Amino acid sequence: MTQMNMVSAINDALRFEMRNDDRVVLLGEDVGKLGGVFRVTAGLQKEFGEDRVIDTPLSETGIIGTAIGMALGGLRPVPEIQFGDFIYPAVDQLVSEASKYRYRSGGEFTCPMVVRVPVGGGIKGGHYHSQSPESMFIHTAGLKVVCPSNPFDAKGLLLASIRDNDPVLFFEPKRVYRALKMDVPEGEYTIELSKAKVVREGEHVTLVAWGAMLLEAIAAAEEVKEQGIEVEVIDLRTLWPVDTETVVASVKKTGRMVIVHEAAKACGLGAEMVAQICEHAFLHLQAPPRRVTGWDTPFPYTLENEYLPLAHRIVPALIETAKF
Amino acid sequence: MTQMNMVSAINDALRFEMRNDDRVVLLGEDVGKLGGVFRVTAGLQKEFGEDRVIDTPLSETGIIGTAIGMALGGLRPVPEIQFGDFIYPAVDQLVSEASKYRYRSGGEFTCPMVVRVPVGGGIKGGHYHSQSPESMFIHTAGLKVVCPSNPFDAKGLLLASIRDNDPVLFFEPKRVYRALKMDVPEGEYTIELSKAKVVREGEHVTLVAWGAMLLEAIAAAEEVKEQGIEVEVIDLRTLWPVDTETVVASVKKTGRMVIVHEAAKACGLGAEMVAQICEHAFLHLQAPPRRVTGWDTPFPYTLENEYLPLAHRIVPALIETAKF
Amino acid sequence: MNLETKPGSIPPGTASKKIVGVLDFDGRADPETDPKLDLATARRIYEAMLRTRAIDARLMRLQRQGRIGFHVGCEGEEAAILASAAAMRDQDWLFPCYREVGAALYRGLSLQTYIDNMYGNANDIPKGRQMPDHVTARAQHFSSITAPIGTQITQAVGFAWAAKIRKQDVVTATYFGDGATSSNDFHAGMNFAGVYQTPTLFLLRNNGWAISISSEQQTHSRTYADKGVAYGVPAIRVDGNDALAVYGVTRAAVERASAGGGPTFIELVTYRTGAHSSSDDPTAYRETMESEEAQKRDPLRRLRRYLDRQNAWSDAEQTAAEEKITSELSVCIEKAEAAPAPSIASMFEEVFEDMPAHLVEQQAECVNGPRTRKRH
Amino acid sequence: MNLETKPGSIPPGTASKKIVGVLDFDGRADPETDPKLDLATARRIYEAMLRTRAIDARLMRLQRQGRIGFHVGCEGEEAAILASAAAMRDQDWLFPCYREVGAALYRGLSLQTYIDNMYGNANDIPKGRQMPDHVTARAQHFSSITAPIGTQITQAVGFAWAAKIRKQDVVTATYFGDGATSSNDFHAGMNFAGVYQTPTLFLLRNNGWAISISSEQQTHSRTYADKGVAYGVPAIRVDGNDALAVYGVTRAAVERASAGGGPTFIELVTYRTGAHSSSDDPTAYRETMESEEAQKRDPLRRLRRYLDRQNAWSDAEQTAAEEKITSELSVCIEKAEAAPAPSIASMFEEVFEDMPAHLVEQQAECVNGPRTRKRH
């Protein structure tokens, strides 16, 4: 056990798996000599060489397109997109190609790769260094999306993702990168994908969150506890394919759900979970399932703490839902 | 009044507005000499010349990037993306640029343009000539999305879209292109954006659809009428910003909603409308609001009629919802 | 200061526009450029070109009869496709566009498998999920054909790069059209191949058209080969209707790549004599090619004349070959038409390696739900 | 056949690698290339370069003090930016990357407006919605700065194209870095500009780095200017630290574009002497530039020496100019720090021209909802 923040836990996972499996290669802008703009890949080029930790030209199209080719060619590439906001030039390769390769080839080809993507707000990044683009990749059949909320999960989920035989988008909440440290085991362990975690039990409301908003969810849960509202907090961990079962079981117990995400509201994962709850637990609902999300505006710079669904916005939603 | 199919109605609208407003220019792959692979722009280059109906190189990035520049420069570009499936190379310009220009410039710049996009299944197009990519653009604040279901609406909505001062994605359901003819007035008329239309009144279930699925919705409504179920069918027409008011009013009346779309289920507009109904009409709901959509798989070729949410799949959803 | 007179102001890239050729229109080989192909290979290439043309003609007829939904062929481009594929070694990989199914057949894909794909039936490798002509042929080292233009290009670079990293002697060749040079993936793929010196061949079929856009409208560069300059990737123009020239240049590029010499960009100058696809009517945008000229340039005719000069082919062989493919096709078509559609359950398979809960649920809903009255 | 010996196999693009220059390190002008700039303009450019450098230094200090959140400056690249901007006519438009705010100031953007942007306060034109240095300056014919690399390039082409279609004499210039040449929009923008002969200048600031990636790692092309060949766009390399050379070449390109001569690609060879931005620490990936060499190349020093030779600038003027910008900055900073944050309501405005129902609702929810205890 060592105390690690999320940056060092991810670095540790990458180092472990690169030692363990020589098919794993990293590529991306500034990931090599610099070790990434967030230093997540620091020291890895030194250990594994320029052939396995590759500084690329400034082209997300090229990074993902060649990573797919590498995966087809038997490697396990872990490309990095420097910020989630810059994934759009790679969308064609992700949506048209990576997601459909297995399906359209009748299983002859697969694209096992993990696209590491720092996402989310909380670093004063404005429009283009703050977004959370999970929804469009969830909507695209054939992609998995993972988003850890803490260092321990980050390592276990990343190792599981690299070993998965399908393309995974691994979203790293920038706001959590250095925000907390915790005990992280050395060596190997994995956390199964598509398994949510009940991080706090409660009887009155189910609160679904992930990534950087998990801490806000827990803070809000603590706050409403003073008013006698017991909140069950679920960390989705894998956003897609989502663990419907765990969420539904909880809502069947509490009869109420609030879901929190940074991304804009319209057609976000919040909408999807509300719809799923209606499909699977309608008769258990004692209050309208409710979303606390980023607003349907571009992500602003100065007012980011008014944009984000922080605890101060989750609390009234919990209270209203509990008292409905 | 002339009998027109949707192709000729759109052609007529473009011709009208190009005569009326010399800022309107068309650009795209094969839109000029060929008149578009669906012949929607047939004859327009002949009338308006190569400067206003422009055959472009094969680059959606270039088409949308330069169209944004044209819009900033005072034109009213109407770029065409040959198939909705090929919009992905233009996603960065649409999501990062067109949608945010007004906001990020404090209103100093705007991108009035209409991106015409043939979408949807029903033409045996398989993975890459069938998709309906509205959800990701709805999720992106700052874009409008329109999708007509018939020739009359197509003309009126297109004229309104070209005159709108924000970027509009105008989705044209390929399956409807030549499927029906109807009376379309010559000359000018517009249909206000963000106004849905109740195309059939009913007491028992609200059925929300648009584009090519509207006819399927109506067929399904007719079919269940025999069982005494009166369905209120709403044609959204503008997908975003959506006319929540009309849908909510109907659901408050019927207490039940089924929504239909071709796109995959996860994080589609169906999820969003279910969530909105929960937010605005929860206490009126007498049955779980329900989605009948494309499956969460890539769009298949041979089995497309099993993939699409055609009447045979809408009918049982209506019956179960009505009888819930 | 007048830019026109400044050094550097004239675009660089003033290298030869010359097009490498071997065969003249009468099938005489230029001894300077002749790759001295063994006759067995030359015959094999010719036969494959013949088969490909016959298959295209038959499939287009099937499409017109409404028996298949779509076809995209390669009439006029057979030498560009088959002679280049023939120059690749067994361990090498092809990353095709949509016109190169002939190359997969050349490499051993069974005709039945191809025809099953045209029908999208249960025996189709992609299980009827893709449009006709979008085959996948792993055993033939042939990737899965896709529709979005250009995306295979960066993938071919990545695949070659993986081989280089793993120190395996594998070269990749990616095919694409003149229109595809405008794509994002052409730009990124060429750039990455240059920077990392991957063993990749960029095989541009410059067939004069991208649907209705002529290759002159597509770019203002003097030649397409000139685009190699932007990436430091050596480029060469070849007569794409001259099977021997295509073979020779491709083979040399394979050898260079295999020896660690990096990528090559090959502009195969050819012509799409037919429509873009079964959906296209070219009379709307171009004159038909002056037929005598087209015939003279015809890649089949030129290679046939070459073989004739070596006494390596005969009319009898021609007839036999034509009859063989005709009857093979008939058998395959009959079998494909008799095959069932893919199962409804299969629509939900292979989205992921393991089927997740939501697809298990959707699969059950679909399989147990009502059936459409529409046929598939 | 050996490719190496084939015609066409050596990459074309063997034109001059020569870099156009006017000033030597001592400020002597080469009479052959001297654009013979009037002294008033030369002084204006020098003063703007001086101001820009002083502003950058001050803003970086503010960032270090935690008074602003971010800064990206242009130390070392002042000539490339300001002399090119000075060569554009009033009716022309700039489509900047993020290092060219100095050009907006040169064209009349008020310092206060810029500093308000650095603070993202209520007086900021984009209302604190964008990060610092992402200004927008319509009155100065300067588009809205964006972060995604390259996207402004196609927009600049489209804007110029619109002017051409409307027969207006407007030239656009777009700035971007060496890293941006790898972007999709560079490829598409250059291609469209070539095909439609739009009046567009592509101003590449080749400053040696894209964050930690050196310009040699970014591409295998011999020079960046060589990339013009791929698009038939005339290209020229210029010493980007030589204000007179930059001015002369840019001006000639503007005149050609205005006369219908189409686009020009200008490689401004310069060097990023500072960090990429306030978030970057370059010691992790590069040696600091040998300081004497850097000083010699310094664009300010070279232009100053030139002015000195013409007796067109003095130490007294230098001191006065420096004091002026220092005190102007202090005033602006004080005012900016005193200004309130943008209103919460404003966060929902200008997403669309008219506020749709869902944003009216969200605005009310936010404005009337609880406030965070976190400051903004």
Ligand SMILES: Cc1ncc(C[n+]2csc(CCOP(=O)(O)OP(=O)(O)O)c2C)c(N)n1
């Ligand atoms: C990204 C994308 N945009 C548009 C299309 C539609 N489309 C299919 S083929 C084609 C023309 C391709 O021309 P070229 O690359 O020259 O290949 P060719 O058909 O001539 O072999 C177009 C525009 C597509 N498939 N993908």
Ligand SMILES: Cc1ncc(C[n+]2csc(CCOP(=O)(O)OP(=O)(O)O)c2C)c(N)n1
């Ligand atoms: C599409 C995209 N990818 C990545 C980034 C992150 N990023 C910001 S600046 C930069 C380097 C840009 O280098 P260059 O184009 O040479 O411009 P310079 O900073 O040197 O002026 C990178 C990678 C981005 N802004 N946009």
Ligand SMILES: [Mg+2]
């Ligand atoms: Mg072509």
Ligand SMILES: [Mg+2]
């Ligand atoms: Mg740079």
